[in-house]
Amino acid sequence: MPEQSPLDLADGDPFGPHNLPYGVFTTADEPDRRRLGVRIGNRVLDAGAAAYVLGSPYAVLLARPSLDPLLAAGRTAWRDVRRALTAWLTVPAHRQDVEPLLHPLDSVTLHLPYEVADYVDFYASEHHATNVGRIFRPDGDALTPNWKHLPIGYHGRSGTVVVSGTDVVRPCGQRKAPADAAPVFGPSIKLDIEAEVAFLVGAPSELGRPVALGDFREHVFGLSLLNDWSARDIQAWEYVPLGPFLGKSFATSVSAWVTPLEALDAARSAPPARDFDLLPYLDDSAEEEPGGFDLHITVAVNGHVIAEPPFSTMYWTAAQQLAHMTVNGASLRTGDLYGSGTVSGPEVHQRGSLLELTWNGRDPFELPEGKRTFLEDGDVVTMTAWAPGPDGTRVGLGEVTGRIVPSVVQ
Amino acid sequence: MPEQSPLDLADGDPFGPHNLPYGVFTTADEPDRRRLGVRIGNRVLDAGAAAYVLGSPYAVLLARPSLDPLLAAGRTAWRDVRRALTAWLTVPAHRQDVEPLLHPLDSVTLHLPYEVADYVDFYASEHHATNVGRIFRPDGDALTPNWKHLPIGYHGRSGTVVVSGTDVVRPCGQRKAPADAAPVFGPSIKLDIEAEVAFLVGAPSELGRPVALGDFREHVFGLSLLNDWSARDIQAWEYVPLGPFLGKSFATSVSAWVTPLEALDAARSAPPARDFDLLPYLDDSAEEEPGGFDLHITVAVNGHVIAEPPFSTMYWTAAQQLAHMTVNGASLRTGDLYGSGTVSGPEVHQRGSLLELTWNGRDPFELPEGKRTFLEDGDVVTMTAWAPGPDGTRVGLGEVTGRIVPSVVQ
Structure with a gap:
């Protein structure tokens, strides 16, 4: 225009x-x-x-x-x-x-344009959750029985959410391969990315008062790209039974720009068909506005595109995540941030993590700098995205980028 | 004196x-x-x-x-x-x-005397973890293989940490018994307590710089009693694979009083003998000051004592938890709060949760008001504690108390 x-x-x-x-x-x-x-x-x-x-x-x-x-x-x-x-x-x-x-x-x-209050990360892509299930639990069902009944999520560390452009120090931690007799300590050897979209809460809610699906826009101000850096080796050893902790808490990068929801009216899209009837607080079949967002994400390492995850394929919507997060009465604060979970589409080049793209390191990919399974020191990861805007325009989302710097312990 | x-x-x-x-x-x-x-x-x-x-x-x-x-x-x-x-x-x-x-x-x-930055909850009592493992995973090992190599923890919701005396609304959520075809929604029918000690971080640390075991007192200001209210039915259905979320996030009560560590010099105690050699960043065998605290906790429902959990039996110390939480470079902020995890001793009357005390409802206990497995509306839970002080004195910890009020949905 x-x-x-x-x-x-x-x-x-x-x-x-x-x-x-x-x-x-x-x-x-x-x-x-x-x-x-x-x-x-x-x-x-x-x-x-x-x-x-x-x-x-x-x-x-x-x-x-x-x-x-x-x-x-x-x-x-x-x-x-x-x-x-x-x-x-x-x-x-x-x-x-x-x-x-x-x-x-x-x-x-x-x-970072706001103070992060609570940070929650979801797990809302069926393709991602299926891939991860197949990799980590090859003998079981790929999806846990609860997956299609509620948007699975967990709290992350809000104090280590950093603005795009901040260097990411390779984290140290414990890891243990199945064949090892005891865990070893050192810099992560499976440092990964997760391409996500983060939703930023503006207006707070009262303790004890759930936020209904239809009140999503009363509380959520806008969205940004987010990279949920993940140390897969640390995560694999620690996460049973209480979930990810140090494998995620070292850094989470968000874009410096928050796109207001009002800029994305033309980008609203219907989520995939649901395989089960949802409980009323999650049932969005009668909502006026479609719950999805047609965001086209691109992930590049050192300037080379490695994946193009389509946000429109997410099974759970941001409104459902908000309704679920508060249905027990938990309150919202200004600055609460919640990530969608890794965005992965059905195709290989639509996978939003190296874990999936390389099938946990089995299938390396080529960069001009050499083969990659997980990230090497010096690698720069940059995510960008666009969405349909009014009258055939495109709405750009602010990029999220970060460079891996070596661990202090070698 | x-x-x-x-x-x-x-x-x-x-x-x-x-x-x-x-x-x-x-x-x-x-x-x-x-x-x-x-x-x-x-x-x-x-x-x-x-x-x-x-x-x-x-x-x-x-x-x-x-x-x-x-x-x-x-x-x-x-x-x-x-x-x-x-x-x-x-x-x-x-x-x-x-x-x-x-x-x-x-x-x-x-x-609430401080603004909670990040809230982390650990799982540091061997007796508690063993009991929970036996109840929830009766066919597997009670402790997961990682349990004695690292202090397992996860992030909780800092926005719903409330001061002692705040009413707790019975949370609603999804639950699914193994025999149910689909999950049902409603007020929790297994509302529980967790008797814990919370450590309050004063001095922050830099991103990328782990805090060593010996620097515990440079960062941690003091401690308080904490009740990590838990809806066991919600938790059981949601927690695989990413850990507890809505089963815990509706409310966490802390004492209104923070006891400075300096008041507890006479209460330091040696933790239990360790079954495995610990990695250097967790190995406290050469630390000058013993890592434990000899705190004697009492849990009462409606004024009747139901448990006396001994904090001195905790396997992992607060200093080890701090070292672990930051070993990946995660920074600390003023107001970070971390819970010890439920305190349970080896004896039945030393168990810090109703889940354990009633063996998930199998063995009710008697109150003058009637039998209890989990909490009923109107029940008031109060935790108090003391520790040895200088010259034969006792140091009292501020109580943490809360009353269950009915869910808004019936």
């Missing part, structure tokens, strides 16, 4: 005024002053400064060092602020005021 | 000047003004006001609505502040200044 923007965007720019993701940035001049920014093309609008210059009542939400006040403000504020931002960036009369408040994207430093 | 206190404490008061736990309180006059308090006997010192009146440089840490600034200040500050408080409460010359700043315990409202 180039006619809507006075800002010289390229035709079809996936970060046009139909997108407007939020982030937090600093400039080289003022490295300690965090500011809320909105991405437009390859520039970042200083949203708080714009609110002041344009005399907006939303300065109280935008002239802040964090997205948290806007997140907590709730859906009506989210809608009104987005309308204001759209006007500031598209109405030609504002151009003179707005232009000086735009910073080139490559000139700013991006930060 | 009545001669040390000018405050008319009863002989042998477990909350004498050798204890001095920290909390946060409000008074009926000023219900919105949270203040840091220190318990002495059955009164609470307004610690911030005392610091001002006595011209203390620690007012900056004590005249705050939360324990967080003191927690973050680190071990030297913890020691110095404790020395100052001890002087204020024991030197007769201060009595005139301090006396007006003491509030009767039963006149104040107590609050």
